Amino acid sequence: MFDGANLTGAKLSKSDLSKTSFKHAKLNNTDLSYSDLSGVPFENQIFNGTNFYSSGLKGTNFKHAVFKNASFKYAYACNKANFDGATMDKVTYAVLKKNKADLTNVTVI
Numbered sequence: 001m002f003d004g005a006n007l008t009g010a011k012l013s014k015s016d017l018s019k020t021s022f023k024h025a026k027l028n029n030t031d032l033s034y035s036d037l038s039g040v041p042f043e044n045q046i047f048n049g050t051n052f053y054s055s056g057l058k059g060t061n062f063k064h065a066v067f068k069n070a071s072f073k074y075a076y077a078c079n080k081a082n083f084d085g086a087t088m089d090k091v092t093y094a095v096l097k098k099n100k101a102d103l104t105n106v107t108v109i
Helices: 090-098
Strands: 046-048 066-068
Touching: none
Parallel strands: 046 066
Antiparallel strands: none
16 A cells, blocks of 8 residues: 555556555656556546556546656556546547547546
8 A cells, every 4th residue: 555655756667556555645757667557546646757658557547637748658458447537648648549548538738
């Protein structure tokens, strides 16, 4: 459990973080590449420069999250993650769209 942790710049790559809690954690420039993030609730989180490269997102909840310069290149199961109400930059949007994420109720900044 990482509730309230400052994980700015932390490297948590190649980790099984499925169903881990990150409530109120700071995840700026955090490396989550190659990690299993299945079922993780990231509601209302801010991701600035966060790396989700090649991570598993099945059932991951990004509802109302904010993404700036986040990397989702080669992330899998994007279509099974919840981005409802999220806000993101154009590049993040384009990569997630290419990965077939449902971005119906997303705001692009």
